[in-house]
Amino acid sequence: MPAALKTRQRATVALLAVLSLLVFAGAGLAGSVPVPLDELPQAVASLLAGAPDGMSATLLDLRLGRASSAFATGAALALAGVMMQALVRNPLADPYVLGVSAGAAVGALAALMFGAALWMVDLGALAGAVGISLLLYLLARRDLAGGRGAARTGESGVLLLTGVVLASACMALVTLMLSVAPESRLRGMVFWMIGDLAGSSWRLLPWIVLCGAVLLALRRARALNVMALHADAAVALGIDVAALRRFLFLCSGLLTACAVTSGGSIGFVGLVVPHACRYAFGPDHRILLPAATLVGGSFLVFADTLARTVLAPQQLPVGVLTSLIGVPVFLFQLHQLHLRRR
């Protein structure tokens, strides 16, 4: 019995890792121009050598690059979702609830409105996300900070409300920009809002942030469990709640900023994936954190592959598909939960 949980974690992670590889393979092979199976070994070999030559290798390079970006984005969103839910102790929170994506949207849309280059759009998104996080930290620092024995930490009301209010202020700015933007740039702006991975390719930074965050979070998984259960009474079990809450805030903010910078505000991954994983694998963060990361990545690669194949050569924004898949899954689960609890 004691070893069972450990075995279960290993088995779950191994299974999900295999699933991720399969989804990657599917993303490489699927598309409007198929990659012939007999050319595959040679194409993979030339890709690994770092010099893709030939049609198949180039296709594979493009598709896997986009898939890698999608995986890092989806995994970051799902992981940030788990952290945010533990931070505000509400299973219905998502990475966007504190307004990080709304801040990113303001930055990115401002850049798009003035017709800036693509890298400046990314920079604008990052600046917006970081800016709103800093503002939130300043406004709610009494709720987040405060050492041990401070009057009372862990009443997440202040943090949550401040975040929600900041998010709606940002959304007002976004609406303002959309209403005054020139017609020709409107389409790009709307697509950014929905979330779109077209044009993304191999990138190292999101992976570094993701791996770092997963490792740091896994080390705190036990403490996360205690805090998710006990809120600020977790201090009685030896948890430095204030430090843990600061870690969660910074880490999930960074992950979300990374994700919205490469993919726009893709909805529902950060809410549905943690929820589905909690339902399937239980609420123990030692299993939940790696599981949600892998499932979130795979889910977005899958959705992105669909987005560029179902209406090919027309490409759909991936955010539409994640919502279309996510909403029914979520509603089904909510309904099941309701039935079980009755």
Place this chain on the structure above:
Amino acid sequence: MILTQALTLRADGRPLVERLDWRVNAGESWCVIGPNGAGKSTLLRTVAGLRAPDGGSVALAGKPLQDWPLPALARERAYLAQSRGDAFAYRVIETVLMARHPYHADCYWEGSDDHAAAEAALRTLDVLHLAERDVRTLSGGERQRVAIAALLAQDTPLLLLDEPANALDLAHQVAVTELMAGLCRAGKAVVSVGHDLNLAWSGATHALLLNGDGSWHAGATQQVMRPELLSACLGHPIVAIAHGARTVFLPDAPAAPATLSPARNLP
């Protein structure tokens, strides 16, 4: 075990407890009695290290509270909060295993001894059959017993309980009171907040009365749980009736017409 010196507690500037000098030794069972809002929970949270005192000092096992590292403190005292809000679907056994957290600074998974401790605690509280249930589906009394089981699994020399009898049925109220008395005989110290004078009388060795205006009385139950002190503390006349070898506390008929707010709070 606990030593407070000139401990002062305030809420919104209103004094709750003034200059409390209080000593709890191993083997003693204290009950904290007082009207609503008299600072009972605030006192318990302060002694547990969950909030800073507004004046004076608290020492645990001879060491000032603020000098204790949190993990070591968690092996010294356990704290039962008054209420729990369960946001996530943890299983009962998982919530009890989490109480073993202070013993696992450097290992990631619970060992078989943790499972043994958790199951023993659940069996003691008569909730072993609920081990696989989702905590959010338990009744109030069942959830309370699971929380007390988690406290036992934490296995500390000092137990601080905020209304442990809350939501329990009569049989389990008596069982929990006897359990705590047994732990004290085994050398642990217990401080519990409660509203039932008869349970306190039968389970506790000492009592601390908080009057809500800053004044307090501390001592052995025979000296402190006297009708005149209790009546003044709780704002309602109380009589003690000898029933065979036992003493029963009953609210007396009020002298004046009954009112929800005690007379001393009126202008």
